[in-house]
Amino acid sequence: MMEKNCIFCKIIAGEIPSNTIYEDDLFRVILDASPASKGHALILPKQHYANIYEIDEEVAGKAFTLAKKLAAHMTEVLHCDGFNILQNNGEVAGQTVFHFHMHLIPRYKDGKNADILTWAHEEFTPEEIAAIRDSLKVDGTL
Ligand code: AMP
Ligand code: ZN
Numbered sequence: 001m002m003e004k005n006c007i008f009c010k011i012i013a014g015e016i017p018s019n020t021i022y023e024d025d026l027f028r029v030i031l032d033a034s035p036a037s038k039g040h041a042l043i044l045p046k047q048h049y050a051n052i053y054e055i056d057e058e059v060a061g062k063a064f065t066l067a068k069k070l071a072a073h074m075t076e077v078l079h080c081d082g083f084n085i086l087q088n089n090g091e092v093a094g095q096t097v098f099h100f101h102m103h104l105i106p107r108y109k110d111g112k113n114a115d116i117l118t119w120a121h122e123e124f125t126p127e128e129i130a131a132i133r134d135s136l137k138v139d140g141t142l
Contacts, residue, residue: 003048008099012046026059027066029104036105036113039078043067043102050098051089067102080106084117 002009010016012028019031021041032040043063049055055063071083086103088095105116124132 003099006048006097006099008044008097008101009048012044022066022070026062029066029070032103036103036116037080037107037111039074039080039104039106041070041074041104043070043104045100049100051095051100052087053089055100063100063102067104070104074104074106078106081109082107086117 022029084105
């Protein structure tokens with residue numbers, strides 16, 4: 001379902017041009033307009049889901065399977081030295097386009113953006129860590 005005013009829905013519908021590198025019945029994969037590195041691409045589900053909370057579980061699984069295949073393909077073509085797969089949810093997490101997408105970011109030893117995806121470490125006491133663990137512990141299977 002297309003969402004009004006969603007730039008990725010418009011790209012999927014062909015209303016806005018994009019550099020598409022792959023398309024099937026469920027996904028379109030485009031080059032990012034402001035790439036972090038050579039070949040930075042985005043996997044877009046054709047159906048509009050705002051984020052990880054909304055996306056259909058089966059589509060999410062297929063998106064990751066596609067990421068695995070494209071990582072291999074892109075690494076072979078681009079000869080990159082590593083690969084990041086990134087997926088932001090919510091403004092505070094860096095999401096700027098509210099249509100679920102996965103970033104495929106080839107990384108190069110001599111790349112300009114050597115420091116993308118690094119963060120300062122936050123400190124927690126052992127008691128805090130135990131409380132976090134206990135609050136997150138899942139009984140049984142999800
Ligand atoms: P995020 O910050 O995770 O929401 O990522 C959104 C990404 O979409 C950014 O990396 C943008 O550069 C990219 N982007 C925004 N508009 C376009 C567009 N029209 N075509 C291709 N990429 C886009
Ligand atoms: Zn959309």
